[in-house]
Amino acid sequence: MKTNVGSKAISYVAAYVFALLSLYPIVLMILSSLKTNLEIFSSPLSLPNSFSLDTYKKLWEAVPFADFLLNSVFVSGMSVLLITVFSAMAAFYLSRFSYKWTGALYFFFIIGLMIPIKLGIVPLFLLMKNIGLLNSLWSLILIYTASGIPISVFILTGFFRTLPVELEEAARIDGCNHLQVFWRVLLPLIRPALATVVIINFIHAWNDFFFPLIFIQEEALKTIPVGMMVLFGEYETDWSLLFAGLTLSALPMIVVFLLASKQFMEGLTAGAVK
């Protein structure tokens, strides 16, 4: 195709202007967290006059941020672990054995893809209340695990089906039982699909604030997103502190993304286009 210089220039301008629009608010958030309140109010767009982490020290004292961080790590980590192990086990069963009910069982899991779980929040609340898990991080772990299972079973079953059965047959002849075949032979082979499952569910659990908003009242048990609500409720006018809180909340995810951006982008879209 003839490439016209003018249209090429427009393409580049459009693409990079949108990149700027995507990044600028995030950069603004980080820069503002390094300013004093006076600086934010008088010149919100300028670069900070001096570099100071005082606000972060203040933030650390204002809210139990270390608790929030620990809670978020525990909830997300545990949920992702349970989802991955349980979904892989179910997917192994669904893709490698065929009983009368295998198809129906797969369908049973897959209908979960269409269920907006938040609409079941009232019964879920009463259920958690009855089993004594209100104000417990386990309420969140159980919900994230349960709601992550359909998409994970879907992705992993699809991936298992692409693997040749000869490998397992060879392992069986060598005397491996089901558990050994699953653990030693198949799991290492589905690593790319496992990465997808981990990423999708990790982002969801890490960023969610709907469930902790309803299930967690105790301050020391809050995760980072609801912790931010505490901060914004109590320090409404201290913008420097608010920006620091937002930055600190966003930072772990941004760092992980920068380290593995390709996997992130492929992972999050894999469930969609597969």
Place this chain on the structure above:
Amino acid sequence: MIHLFPLPALIIYTLFVLYPIVSAFLYSLYDWDGIKRGVFVGLKNFVTLFTVEPFHEMFWNAFGHNVYYFVIEMIVQNGIAFGLAFLIYRKIRGAAFLKMAYFMPRLLSVIVIGFLWKLILNPNYGALNTLLTEIGLQQWAKPWLGDPDTALLAIILINCWFGIGFAMLIFLAGLQAIPEELIEAARLDGATGFRLLWKIILPLCMPAITIMTIFTFIQAFEAFELVYAMQGSMGEPFRSTDTLAVYFYRLAFSSAGGAGDVAVGLGSALAVVLFFIVASVSAVSLYLMRKREVQH
């Protein structure tokens, strides 16, 4: 022994996904006193939801906003995302950086995004109004979130900012799945530029466009977090940003829902209605995906 493999997933999923949804259906058929279940009343809650004020008016007010949400996201978010995907598909320097940049907002928690933009859009000290004033457009500076005419649009545009990177990747995957030979053949037949895009590329990209349309629909009808983070459970100002999910939250969890107390029955009825709107569209999406699997 092998039958134990799917058991943990099955139990957790049944107990914490299926059971609550099925229960919500049942709850909608009962009378409720706070969180205490009363007598079976059939479809009375649904009738109340659609005929008694203020519930009837609140429903259609919120429903209209969800539709608006969908339309604006389709045009702005998906329109821009397709354009950007096309630019990257046509080869551009720095494609890896651009993809990362577009995708970055998607990583942040919606609560962080909501609060961040609330600060940016603050009428007095916010960065946006300051910027507009500095470049001589002070007549454009306004209290975006405080004005019922602009609040909903502002929230939807922020949602577009959040979602463009993801939509772009879906479209890009769709574009890259088009066989090169087809485009070459069309070119040899004399199709160029806009005609090539409109007559060849867009139709061949239909699967990705369909999927993205469905995602956008589901997301628009489940819109809750951003509205709640920025405008609270009342959909301020004057319910101009209210959506069905926010209205549901208000009915089920606060006394501000219009019933004077938590209204579990009405809330569950609304959940059922919302469920059917979203699930029917997701069912179509699953059907389409299955059909595509067969074709390959």
